[in-house]
Amino acid sequence: MLGTIRVSGAKNAALPAMAAALLTDEPVTLENIPQVRDIETTRKLLAAMGAEVELGYGRAQHRTTICARNLTSPEASYELVKQMRASSLVLGPLLARCGRARVSLPGGCAIGARPIDLHIKGLEQLGAKITQDHGYVEATADRLKGGEISFEKITVTGTEDLLMAATLADGESVLHNCAREPEVADLAELLNKMGALIEGAGTPTIRVKGVGKLHGAKHRIIPDRIEAGTFIIAGALTGGDMNIAGCEPAHLDVLIAKLHEVGVKTAQSADTVRVMGDGPFKASDIITQEYPGFPTDMQAQYMALATQAEGTSVITENIFENRFMHVSELMRMGANIRIEGRRAIVRGKTPLSAAAVLASDLRASASLLLAALVAEGESIIDRVYHIDRGYEHIEEKLKGVGAQIRRIGEILPKKAAAPSRV
Numbered sequence: 421m422l423g424t425i426r427v428s429g430a431k432n433a434a435l436p437a438m439a440a441a442l443l444t445d446e447p448v449t450l451e452n453i454p455q456v457r458d459i460e461t462t463r464k465l466l467a468a469m470g471a472e473v474e475l476g477y478g479r480a481q482h483r484t485t486i487c488a489r490n491l492t493s494p495e496a497s498y499e500l501v502k503q504m505r506a507s508s509l510v511l512g513p514l515l516a517r518c519g520r521a522r523v524s525l526p527g528g529c530a531i532g533a534r535p536i537d538l539h540i541k542g543l544e545q546l547g548a549k550i551t552q553d554h555g556y557v558e559a560t561a562d563r564l565k566g567g568e569i570s571f572e573k574i575t576v577t578g579t580e581d582l583l584m585a586a587t588l589a590d591g592e593s594v595l596h597n598c599a600r601e602p603e604v605a606d607l608a609e610l611l612n613k614m615g616a617l618i619e620g621a622g623t624p625t626i627r628v629k630g631v632g633k634l635h636g637a638k639h640r641i642i643p644d645r646i647e648a649g650t651f652i653i654a655g656a657l658t659g660g661d662m663n664i665a666g667c668e669p670a671h672l673d674v675l676i677a678k679l680h681e682v683g684v685k686t687a688q689s690a691d692t693v694r695v696m697g698d699g700p701f702k703a704s705d706i707i708t709q710e711y712p713g714f715p716t717d718m719q720a721q722y723m724a725l726a727t728q729a730e731g732t733s734v735i736t737e738n739i740f741e742n743r744f745m746h747v748s749e750l751m752r753m754g755a756n757i758r759i760e761g762r763r764a765i766v767r768g769k770t771p772l773s774a775a776a777v778l779a780s781d782l783r784a785s786a787s788l789l790l791a792a793l794v795a796e797g798e799s800i801i802d803r804v805y806h807i808d809r810g811y812e813h814i815e816e817k818l819k820g821v822g823a824q825i826r827r828i829g830e831i832l833p834k835k836a837a838a839p840s841r842v
């Protein structure tokens with residue numbers, strides 16, 4: 421594949437940013453919002469609470485303005501939460517702003533149990549009263565009180581949820597053992613623009629001085645490092661020469677260092693990574709870890725590359741207990757992989773042959789797509805709606821650099837035809 425492919429805004433930064441708009445009665449304008457299904461789900465979620473959500477169209481299609489002036493119903497229904505687990509991000513902001521929140525418990529998903537107990541414990545430490553009934557979390561608090569929270573385990577959305585709640589609490593909060601993901605730092609930047617007083621986001625300890633009120637702001641979402649990483653691997657696998665433009669190379673350091681070990685050549689400028697994948701590739705182990713470690717969200721895509729590397733790659737998944745759903749599908753395409761608990765042992769290089777495969781979750785679908793790009797013949801990937809949750813118009817982007825790919829099933833509306841105010 422040859423040419424330039426542009427990275428969209430980070431879904432995982434856009435979701436908490438949209439939830440943050442619940443913290444103020446003034447409009448919050450977000451730019452570089454990716455057009456993916458999880459954003460549409462969040463729009464429905466916020467609209468159901470009474471927020472006005474204006475999605476851009478035409479040239480402004482990546483902008484959204486949210487005004488949560490009238491929050492008539494501080495609730496997140498099971499109907500929406502089951503479509504997107506990150507819906508639990510509204511718990512903290514709703515509680516801080518409205519003094520109450522009713523949010524459905526998400527339940528497990530394809531990659532693991534994924535409880536939200538740490539969100540709940542943290543909010544209780546800020547003085548919330550929380551009960552669980554009929555599959556819902558009910559939280560109330562007159563006004564949250566600043567406190568000291570130490571996360572037992574590092575959680576990305578848990579850190580974000582608590583960070584948002586703490587902005588409107590009475591007094592100072594100190595959050596320990598926080599997630600250091602760039603998406604957390606991006607959220608803090610938005611919150612500070614809204615008048616919050618946050619220090620230390622992006623480090624393990626975040627200090628928040630609570631304020632009485634937040635105001636509107638305008639903010640540009642950071643580029644999607646997982647989408648960028650997926651395209652870098654696509655370029656490497658296909659022996660291409662591709663520019664991945666509009667990304668933040670600093671957020672890709674660990675991935676790029678690993679790819680160098682594998683034998684992938686890259687060059688970087690301020691916002692572009694050039695990938696030259698002329699191989700041969702050699703096997704190299706990875707262990708997924710919290711940022712700045714190797715991201716779990718790149719594990720499945722890396723595995724597709726590992727099938728094309730000479731030798732044995734041991735892939736250890738540390739974050740989620742069941743994130744190897746792509747393995748059996750890759751094996752159906754000819755990969756030699758054995759699972760031992762949390763480790764997948766990939767022996768390469770094996771030629772891949774096209775097959776009809778089933779996507780099980782967002783990043784697994786990306787892995788199957790990457791494998792299909794180098795497999796002999798025409799592959800069909802079913803349940804492609806998983807990929808639409810987090811990749812914007814992926815088939816068009818890949819077609820633009822030479823992939824032969826077309827969508828034959830359901831298709832998302834390409835662009836909003838007219839402004840929609842809900």
Ligand code: UD1
Pocket residue numbers: 432435505506532533534535536537538539540573574575576577578599603716717739740741
């Ligand atoms: C976020 C990302 C997701 C990524 C993941 C790990 C978003 C919207 N999603 O998900 O793409 O794969 O980080 O980088 O940003 N846990 C608990 N109790 C809790 C919360 C988490 O036990 O209350 C566990 C989880 O089950 C998991 C681990 O902690 O094993 C990390 O999960 P977490 O960082 O919370 O993932 P998400 O924020 O859901």
